Amino acid sequence: MTAFSLVILGIVLISALANRKRTWAGLRKGMTMFLNILPQFLTVMALAAVFLYFIPESAIREHLGDRAGVQGFIVGAGIGSVTLLPGFVAYPICAVLMKQGVSIVVLAVFLTTLMMVGIITLPLESKFFGTKAALLRNLLSLIGAIIVALLMGVSYEWF
Amino acid sequence: MSGSKPDNKKTAIGYAPFFAFLVAGICSYFLKWTPGIEMFSRFGEFVGEMLLFLPLVFILIGLIDVWIPREVVMKRVGAGSGFKGALWVTVLAMLFAGPLYAAFPVALMLRKKGSSIRNVFIYLGAFSAMKIPMVSFEIGFMGLKFSMLRLLFTLPVFILIGILMEKILGSGYEMRELSSLDGGGSVS
Numbered sequence: 001m002t003a004f005s006l007v008i009l010g011i012v013l014i015s016a017l018a019n020r021k022r023t024w025a026g027l028r029k030g031m032t033m034f035l036n037i038l039p040q041f042l043t044v045m046a047l048a049a050v051f052l053y054f055i056p057e058s059a060i061r062e063h064l065g066d067r068a069g070v071q072g073f074i075v076g077a078g079i080g081s082v083t084l085l086p087g088f089v090a091y092p093i094c095a096v097l098m099k100q101g102v103s104i105v106v107l108a109v110f111l112t113t114l115m116m117v118g119i120i121t122l123p124l125e126s127k128f129f130g131t132k133a134a135l136l137r138n139l140l141s142l143i144g145a146i147i148v149a150l151l152m153g154v155s156y157e158w159f
Numbered sequence: 160m161s162g163s164k165p166d167n168k169k170t171a172i173g174y175a176p177f178f179a180f181l182v183a184g185i186c187s188y189f190l191k192w193t194p195g196i197e198m199f200s201r202f203g204e205f206v207g208e209m210l211l212f213l214p215l216v217f218i219l220i221g222l223i224d225v226w227i228p229r230e231v232v233m234k235r236v237g238a239g240s241g242f243k244g245a246l247w248v249t250v251l252a253m254l255f256a257g258p259l260y261a262a263f264p265v266a267l268m269l270r271k272k273g274s275s276i277r278n279v280f281i282y283l284g285a286f287s288a289m290k291i292p293m294v295s296f297e298i299g300f301m302g303l304k305f306s307m308l309r310l311l312f313t314l315p316v317f318i319l320i321g322i323l324m325e326k327i328l329g330s331g332y333e334m335r336e337l338s339s340l341d342g343g344g345s346v347s
Contacts, residue, residue: 030221039173046180049202095300144316
């Protein structure tokens, strides 16, 4: 987080040198967006703190950790495919879960299905592309997400 | 994500759960109620670093918005159905934030402008998995290694999905007209 924060601050600086007025407009736009999501973000993190108090770390490790096997993978893919979560909610939760010992494969399959597969938005997607194309895209995306997650699980330890 | 000003009443309701949690946390400290103290300190642990990092990512999103307006990129994307078109739609997809369903109308517009079926679905794939604002969150919270590996594996996957979509759907396939959606009602 620290290194990346410095990169963003560098970008802000370059932007300010190029055009101060425009940079100010961008900063205001960004901060407005941040203030709009802040209550939602705080609520989600408070809920996470309460839930994680009741679910012991050992249970999380057992069901979603490195030795959880297929079961944890299916849970991750299932939740990811069905739910609709914006990135600013999903990533903080996953960061917390990573610290609690949830495996990379489970987190990867959850995040990739969350991004690429949308069961809830299927009716909406069908309106735009037709039922066949919408179903096909979601099916292919699910298969693709599973492949991506498995590859990540295998390769994550290499680097 | 729009830059509209939040109205005060809605904001107050939005913060209500957090304030309830805050009050419960403070009471726990006074009453020495251990579970409450533990939940509250865990919350502080989760949120502390993130509250410094989150605004920065949103500032980045804001800067992209003012420096590269969506309309400008849309104009450049034009009628590219080949490899170059695929590259342009990927760039377009990477620049802006939003949920996947926000990309559906844009995908339709791309098709209208002459993008191939393949490129339209490459656009959707790139939008779902490679948006710079989202990747920024990812790098911050999951680490650079996680993010880079995911991008490395996802890129070929959605190019392949685009190719497969075009092959399987065939030449007879056509997307809906934008105008035919207006009467739909439930599309908002």
